[in-house]
Amino acid sequence: AQSVTQPDIHITVSEGASLELRCNYSYGATPYLFWYVQSPGQGLQLLLKYFSGDTLVQGIKGFEAEFKRSQSSFNLRKPSVHWSDAAEYFCAVVRGDDKIIFGKGTRLHILP
């Protein structure tokens, strides 16, 4: 069965530092992968998605993610974080019946 693992429950980085949030998936074929961000008490906003093609995907707010089939990973990166990036980040994959399943999320904390 398809699954998504986000190994880090919490990540703390200093403002201006680089960021990488990890995501591993389990899926037999080429997966459809997403990263969403959720601010407290809000819905989810799509940061970026990978369906096929270039394995380095650019998203909104300066985020990017790289699909690595050999590692079954789709890690999210940002070269320099801002205080407003503090939020919960969810990696997600489309499962066989076209429904999205989410990882447990990684909460990002930003130090001033």
Added chain:
Amino acid sequence: GAVVSQHPSWVICKSGTSVKIECRSLDFQATTMFWYRQFPKQSLMLMATSNEGSKATYEQGVEKDKFLINHASLTLSTLTVTSAHPEDSSFYICSARIDSQETQYFGPGTRLLVL
């Protein structure tokens, strides 16, 4: 584009009452809408898939008689929590998918508190 709204954003009700939550796609037609439930500091759990003009399909463990879903049109789906109890208190989020695309667009969520 691809904006999804939910109404209400907050609802407080007494135990035993029913609560209806609306999910609307504002600028696109959504053949399929999804309803999720999120407990504090947890991930989203898919409750059901709502298809316009047909019965919703529920995930395992979700009571279809308790969580009534109606997809009346291509832009509106409703979730009714019947005979709500305190354990139904949660954050309910809907999403809508544009036909032929895999991307889901999420509403802002509805926080339900059952007293």
